[in-house]
Amino acid sequence: MSIMTREDxxxxxxxxxxxxxxxxxxxxxxxxxxxxxxxxxxxxxxxxRVIHCKAFRRLxxxxxxxxxxxxxxxxxxxxxxxxxxxxxxxxxRALRLNEDLTEAIxxxxxxxxxxxxxxxxxxxxxxxxEIAARCPGAGIPERFEHNTQSLRIVERLxxxxxxxxxxxEVRDGIKHHTGSGRAATLEGQIVAIADRIAYVNHDIDDAxxxxxxxxxxxxxxxxxxLGHNHGARIMTMVTDMVExxxxxxxxxxxxxxxxxxxELRQFLFDRVYLCGEAKAEDPKAYRVVRxxxxxxxxxxxxxxxxxxxxxEPGSESAEATARLAQMVTDYIAxxxxxxxxxxxxxxxxxxxxxx
Ligand code: MG
Numbered sequence: 001m002s003i004m005t006r007e008d009x010x011x012x013x014x015x016x017x018x019x020x021x022x023x024x025x026x027x028x029x030x031x032x033x034x035x036x037x038x039x040x041x042x043x044x045x046x047x048x049r050v051i052h053c054k055a056f057r058r059l060x061x062x063x064x065x066x067x068x069x070x071x072x073x074x075x076x077x078x079x080x081x082x083x084x085x086x087x088x089x090x091x092x093r094a095l096r097l098n099e100d101l102t103e104a105i106x107x108x109x110x111x112x113x114x115x116x117x118x119x120x121x122x123x124x125x126x127x128x129x130e131i132a133a134r135c136p137g138a139g140i141p142e143r144f145e146h147n148t149q150s151l152r153i154v155e156r157l158x159x160x161x162x163x164x165x166x167x168x169e170v171r172d173g174i175k176h177h178t179g180s181g182r183a184a185t186l187e188g189q190i191v192a193i194a195d196r197i198a199y200v201n202h203d204i205d206d207a208x209x210x211x212x213x214x215x216x217x218x219x220x221x222x223x224x225x226l227g228h229n230h231g232a233r234i235m236t237m238v239t240d241m242v243e244x245x246x247x248x249x250x251x252x253x254x255x256x257x258x259x260x261x262x263e264l265r266q267f268l269f270d271r272v273y274l275c276g277e278a279k280a281e282d283p284k285a286y287r288v289v290r291x292x293x294x295x296x297x298x299x300x301x302x303x304x305x306x307x308x309x310x311x312e313p314g315s316e317s318a319e320a321t322a323r324l325a326q327m328v329t330d331y332i333a334x335x336x337x338x339x340x341x342x343x344x345x346x347x348x349x350x351x352x353x354x355x
Pocket of ligand 1: 080
């Protein structure tokens with residue numbers, strides 16, 4: 001019986017992938033160097049590190065769009081992440097790019113999301129901007145950004161504060177997945193677009209399941225271009241991305257398919273994200289996050305010990321407030337929906353009400 005070693009995979013990558021792919025044996029490397037694994041390439045190892053981290057497991061109990069979904073068939077952050085990984089890998093494989101790197105970026109791209117979807121993100125942003133206004137010059141960010149938080153998780157928070165020590169290419173892909181600047185690797189660029197393909201399609205699917213939308217209500221222009229059902233639309237977008245990116249400098253869609261996708265996305269904002277079913281519980285979710293933030297800011301002693309390491313007791317300086325605000329942000333952003341609700345109940349609801 002023969003075995004595949006890391007060197008075998010590296011040789012295979014050199015013969016199978018296109019010249020502009022990211023090759024695992026020429027990664028820019030990690031902040032702390034590691035001895036190489038006998039069987040896994042550097043990107044395979046990063047993919048595995050992400051799957052084993054705590055923040056990845058918590059994605060299964062974080063809202064994508066529909067809050068704390070009661071139906072078992074709605075997407076969560078975890079199933080969204082897996083759909084992005086599937087779409088991104090299909091595109092990478094067809095373009096002869098590095099599937100392992102693509103998968104590692106896709107699986108980690110949303111690790112920094114707050115509980116309660118974008119409402120949680122909005123609430124944290126508001127809390128931070130209020131403190132930033134009170135402590136000018138202390139370096140407090142004026143808003144919460146989930147891709148910055150995803151990077152904090154893999155670089156600083158996971159693995160008891162040591163971080164996952166991922167390769168530069170994975171961290172670059174995480175940083176740029178929202179389209180803020182372009183990822184340096186073609187694999188990172190694939191994930192940025194695959195993220196949109198996944199959410200535009202699955203949010204339509206979830207909205208239909210939730211009775212918020214039906215197929216005939218979708219705008220005709222985009223569906224004539226993309227297809228008249230879930231599977232057809234994904235296939236059009238993926239095929240178009242492969243064909244439009246083949247031989248191009250960057251990963252892209254054709255203007256026609258891109259515009260159709262963006263039109264559907266805008267339709268989702270108007271019909272689903274900013275009104276109706278998905279919004280019904282938003283004020284409550286918002287209140288939970290704000291209340292928790294305020295509480296931990298006033299009672300840092302209630303933070304778990306791993307979030308208190310850098311505390312200087314009694315310090316009232318703007319710098320100390322900035323550090324505290326960061327720790328509270330890290331703690332709350334890491335919570336799942338149900339954990340945040342449980343903490344809110346424990347802190348603000350008289351216990352007799354719970355029986
Ligand atoms: Mg995403």
